[in-house]
Amino acid sequence: MGTSYSSSPTSGDCDRPGRVVTLISMLIISNSVSIPDNEIALSAIRAQGAGGQNVNKVSSAIHLRFDINASSLPEFYKERLMNLSDRRINKQGVIIIKAQRFRNQEKNKDDALMRLQMLIKSAAAIQKSRRPTKASRNSQKKRMDRKTKHGKTKALRGKVSE
Numbered sequence: 001m002g003t004s005y006s007s008s009p010t011s012g013d014c015d016r017p018g019r020v021v022t023l024i025s026m027l028i029i030s031n032s033v034s035i036p037d038n039e040i041a042l043s044a045i046r047a048q049g050a051g052g053q054n055v056n057k058v059s060s061a062i063h064l065r066f067d068i069n070a071s072s073l074p075e076f077y078k079e080r081l082m083n084l085s086d087r088r089i090n091k092q093g094v095i096i097i098k099a100q101r102f103r104n105q106e107k108n109k110d111d112a113l114m115r116l117q118m119l120i121k122s123a124a125a126i127q128k129s130r131r132p133t134k135a136s137r138n139s140q141k142k143r144m145d146r147k148t149k150h151g152k153t154k155a156l157r158g159k160v161s162e
Contacts, residue, residue, distance in 0.1 A: 027113055029120050033074060040116070041065040042109060047100040054103070061100035064112040068093040073120070080123040088119070095119065 026034040047061035068081050068089070082093055089095050097119075099112035135143075 027117055029073075029077075029117060030124070033077065035066075035071065035073065035120075039066065039071050040113070042112070044105055045098075049100070060103055060105045060108060061098060062105065062108040062112045064095075064097040064099065064116060066095040066097075066116055068095065077120060077124055081120065084119075084123055086119070 025037050027037070027040065028034045041064070043063045043065075044059040045061045045063050046056070046059050068078055069092075071078070073081075081089065081095070088097055095116065097112050097115050099108040099115065101111055102108050
């Protein structure tokens with residue numbers, strides 16, 4: 001249940017002595033779309049709920065914030081995300097995800113990133129349009145026969161007159 005990351009050096013050769021290469025990890029959305037980690041704000045908070053002493057002193061929950069408008073996502077993704085009616089997206093266009101399913105902070109971080117990834121993927125999915133179909137003549141006839149039969153049955157349930 002891991003998150004897809006891509007790590008690549010920022011510049012230059014890594015085999016030269018004395019050279020420090022920093023790695024940029026990214027959240028992969030699709031083959032052509034990814035989000036750099038610097039656009040995702042993660043903060044550790046204390047989890048809610050049962051757990052006794054541990055839950056009161058350990059900040060194991062993760063609060064993820066992702067600003068849609070300030071992100072490097074393509075316009076298509078931004079528009080689709082802003083049009084979603086999801087309670088995790090506020091009016092300013094910031095996605096807020098709170099992950100506290102696990103007792104481990106690292107697992108909660110992976111869970112929050114995976115949920116962000118799934119939200120963005122679901123916004124990009126285009127639903128297949130429904131083609132309206134017409135009921136066949138035979139099915140219409142059967143339906144009308146059933147209604148007539150049911151009506152006759154109900155008429156027989158009336159009071160008996162002498």
